Amino acid sequence: MMVYQISVFLENKPNRLSSVTQALKDGNINLRAAMIAEAGEFGIIRAIVDDPDNAYKLLDENNFTVKKTNVVGVEAADGPGSLSEISKVLGANEINIIYLYAFTLSGKNAALLIFKTDDNQRARQIIKDELGMKIITQRDINTL
Amino acid sequence: MESDERNRLLKKNLDYAYRKVPHYKKAFKSANVKPDDVTGVDDLSKIPFLYKKDLRDYYPTGILAVDKKEVVRYHASSGTTGKPTVVSYTRKDIRTWAEMVADCLRLVGVKEGDIIQNSYGYGLFTGGLGLHYGAEHLGASVVPTSGGNTQRQVQIMKDFGAQVLCCTPSYALYLSEVIEQNDMDPKELPLKIGILGAEPWSDSMRDIIEDSLDIKAYDIYGMSELGGPGVGMECERQDGLHIWDDKFIVEIIEPNTGEVLPPGEKGELVFTSLWKEASPVIRFRTGDITYLYEDECDCKSTHQRIGRLLGRTDDMLIIRGVNVFPSQIEHVLSKIKGVSGHYQIYVNRKGALDDMEIFVEVTRSIFNDSMKEILELKEHIESEMYAILNIHVKVNVVEPGKIPRSEGKAKRIIDKRMI
Numbered sequence: 001m002m003v004y005q006i007s008v009f010l011e012n013k014p015n016r017l018s019s020v021t022q023a024l025k026d027g028n029i030n031l032r033a034a035m036i037a038e039a040g041e042f043g044i045i046r047a048i049v050d051d052p053d054n055a056y057k058l059l060d061e062n063n064f065t066v067k068k069t070n071v072v073g074v075e076a077a078d079g080p081g082s083l084s085e086i087s088k089v090l091g092a093n094e095i096n097i098i099y100l101y102a103f104t105l106s107g108k109n110a111a112l113l114i115f116k117t118d119d120n121q122r123a124r125q126i127i128k129d130e131l132g133m134k135i136i137t138q139r140d141i142n143t144l
Numbered sequence: 145m146e147s148d149e150r151n152r153l154l155k156k157n158l159d160y161a162y163r164k165v166p167h168y169k170k171a172f173k174s175a176n177v178k179p180d181d182v183t184g185v186d187d188l189s190k191i192p193f194l195y196k197k198d199l200r201d202y203y204p205t206g207i208l209a210v211d212k213k214e215v216v217r218y219h220a221s222s223g224t225t226g227k228p229t230v231v232s233y234t235r236k237d238i239r240t241w242a243e244m245v246a247d248c249l250r251l252v253g254v255k256e257g258d259i260i261q262n263s264y265g266y267g268l269f270t271g272g273l274g275l276h277y278g279a280e281h282l283g284a285s286v287v288p289t290s291g292g293n294t295q296r297q298v299q300i301m302k303d304f305g306a307q308v309l310c311c312t313p314s315y316a317l318y319l320s321e322v323i324e325q326n327d328m329d330p331k332e333l334p335l336k337i338g339i340l341g342a343e344p345w346s347d348s349m350r351d352i353i354e355d356s357l358d359i360k361a362y363d364i365y366g367m368s369e370l371g372g373p374g375v376g377m378e379c380e381r382q383d384g385l386h387i388w389d390d391k392f393i394v395e396i397i398e399p400n401t402g403e404v405l406p407p408g409e410k411g412e413l414v415f416t417s418l419w420k421e422a423s424p425v426i427r428f429r430t431g432d433i434t435y436l437y438e439d440e441c442d443c444k445s446t447h448q449r450i451g452r453l454l455g456r457t458d459d460m461l462i463i464r465g466v467n468v469f470p471s472q473i474e475h476v477l478s479k480i481k482g483v484s485g486h487y488q489i490y491v492n493r494k495g496a497l498d499d500m501e502i503f504v505e506v507t508r509s510i511f512n513d514s515m516k517e518i519l520e521l522k523e524h525i526e527s528e529m530y531a532i533l534n535i536h537v538k539v540n541v542v543e544p545g546k547i548p549r550s551e552g553k554a555k556r557i558i559d560k561r562m563i
Contacts (some may be wrong), residue, residue: 007513009506011543039515041540046513065506065543069513098514116513 001069003073003114003138004052009065010046012038020045020064027058032141033114036102046101048114050142072123073136074113078104082111082133089130095123112136145390151184153418154393158182158191161424164209165333167198168426185393186415189404199229199369206230210422220268221368222422223466228268231368232422238277241371244388245278247519248377251445252337252362252388254308256283259334261306263315264342264465265291270372271342275310278374282285284308291315291465294322301333308337312465313345313353313361317496319355330358330383339364341373343462344453350382369428370415376450384437384449393429394450396436399457407438412457413450429488431457431543459557461491463498466535470556473502480520482510486547491559501538502529505547 010016015103017036024031034047049055052068059066070082076082083102090097124135146156146337151432158179161168172178174380175192182190189342198487199207206229216235217473220228228485259280272290279286289297291311297319301309309316316338323330335357341364353361365385373394376385387394393416396405405411433456435451461468470489477483486505491498504525510517518541548555 005513007511009511009518009543011546035516038521042518042543044513044515063545065508067511067513085434 003048003141004071004112005069005071005116006047006052006055006059007067007069008047008059009067010045012041014098020059022051022075023058023062023064024055026038027054029058033101033103033112037099046090046099046114048141050105051052052138065083070118070120071114071116072120072127073141074115074127075134075140076111076113078109078111083113085131086113086127086133089126090117090123093122093126109141111137127137149358150389150393150418153390154185154416155164155179155182155190155423156424157416157418157424160207160463161426165207165424167202167207168424170231171198188393188395188427189402191427193402193414196229196369196429196431200227201511202230204230206232206423207425208232209424210234214274215422217273218268219270219368219372220275221270224388228367231270231371233371234421237371237419237421237423239281240391241274241374242277242281243369245274245374246282246390247388248364248374249278249282249284249308249339251377251379251443252339252360253380254279254282254284254337254339258282258284258308259287259304259306260308260310261287261289261297261301263289263291263302263309263319264373268368269465270368271312273308274366274372275339275372279308279310292465294319295326298326298328300323301335302328305334308339309335309357309359312342313340313349314343314464314493314496314498315342316353316357316361317349320353320535321496324356330356333358334361338362341365342465344455347452351394365450367430367432369425370430371420372416375415377438379441379443379445381443383441384447386441386445386447389447391553392417394436394448396434396450397429399429399433405435407436410435410454423526429438429457431460433457437442461489461500461557461559463491463533463535466533468500468533472532473529476532476533477504479527480525481522483525484544484547486549487556488547489557491557491561493561500535501540501549503540503542505542505544508544 030050032048036043046047056068096118102113104111127133128135162179171192177190185212194206212405214234215232217233262275266272336359338359338361340361350361362378364373365376376387378385396411397414399412399422413432415428417425433454434451459470484505484507522541523541529537
């Protein structure tokens with residue numbers, strides 16, 4: 001029940017992002033979702049890809065500062081209140097969301113939410129049991 | 145001063161240093177020389193040099209020629225690594241230093257009763273207290289504003305009617321900007337003289353300061369190891385700095401060979417003190433590059449002149465009057481986990497003030513998909529830098545491998561200041 005995320009520490013400078021995306025393109029790796037968090041002179045790119053192991057290997061070989069982490073993926077109905085329900089139930093269970101990004105899935109009337117919490121395993125369980133939402137796995141990502 | 149009298153003073157001071165300071169006895173012995181081998185200034189070159197790193201080894205008392213009980217004050221400047229260089233003063237040293245500074249002020253027409261705003265920092269740094277005691281010795285009225293709080297400085301300058309301003313040249317420039325922002329006209333202020341030092345500044349910067357503050361700006365030279373400010377001073381001609389030749393023997397040497405150079409040739413300034421009781425310096429290498437004037441000045445003073453400073457033999461930076469060595473930065477970084485040891489210092493002027501940023505490369509292992517850890521590392525480095533350097537430095541973290549590597553000497557410093 002895991003989704004792997006690739007994160008890369010980058011200087012906030014022109015061409016740094018494209019050097020990452022170029023490396024992924026050269027490795028024939030498809031980005032499913034991505035976000036950039038910035039803090040002044042540096043930033044972190046976080047991405048969900050169809051082949052995280054290979055993506056990690058490629059970026060590492062190309063001397064990027066890269067990390068593979070497991071995150072929570074949830075498929076929620078694309079309607080008002082979905083995220084509100086998730087954050088409420090996690091809050092009630094004292095689980096803290098560290099970061100989150102979300103995308104609507106074309107042609108499916110659903111949204112994909114990717115987030116990291118201070119207890120991913122319990123977060124997955126609670127979302128599944130209490131909200132009945134679908135927990136996304138890496139295999140689901142590859143077939144999205 | 146007559147050369148016989150100078151030679152006598154020199155011999156007396158060499159003998160004093162040799163007898164009282166174990167460091168000199170050891171250094172003289174290893175160079176196989178005794179104070180008696182020197183008959184005067186002309187054969188001073190037999191004596192070995194004193195380096196800043198020698199002084200650092202004597203932390204926290206410094207090179208001390210008197211009993212600790214006779215020390216009435218300590219000052220310190222940043223050392224090349226973590227430890228500062230300490231200088232001690234006897235009661236007589238403090239008095240002689242004050243006389244020297246008073247003579248500097250007189251040389252540019254400052255008089256008893258003049259109002260002097262002293263914006264040099266008070267503390268371990270010699271600038272504040274050095275000018276303060278000198279100005280009081282002269283009989284001027286001192287307004288001891290110290291550094292910082294510029295709005296208030298400007299208000300006080302206006303209200304007290306300061307005629308003389310003592311500070312670093314970059315701070316003088318900054319003050320002029322704040323005066324302008326306050327819609328004040330410098331021409332309406334009684335300010336007429338600036339005593340500016342503690343960092344190198346060019347003639348073009350002088351033009352800007354003189355113009356924007358409507359003053360005459362004079363260069364004052366000094367260094368804590370030599371006592372502090374007041375070692376040398378420009379006269380009203382603004383053509384070289386007079387060095388008090390009854391207080392110091394000044395030499396210019398070739399930095400690599402140590403050979404003494406004739407007037408007119410550029411080299412490293414070396415000083416031997418003729419007055420210091422607590423921390424005598426014998427052939428102290430300042431690291432400053434300049435040259436000696438050959439001819440006498442048109443002004444009344446017969447004290448020999450040196451040119452304005454042209455640079456440094458080492459990589460010392462002067463940031464807002466504070467000495468910063470890249471080795472200090474290296475020292476701080478070496479104790480911090482998660483950084484690679486590759487760094488670059490970027491110096492610029494923001495408005496009139498020096499601004500220093502350090503780009504620090506992190507190791508790949510520090511990155512854990514978290515912003516928090518990197519920001520904490522950055523803050524940690526900034527506070528460690530402040531603890532050692534005493535100035536605020538912005539730290540930028542850089543991804544591994546992105547600081548340019550070089551084959552030879554690494555280019556650690558990028559200095560974009562116009563000085």
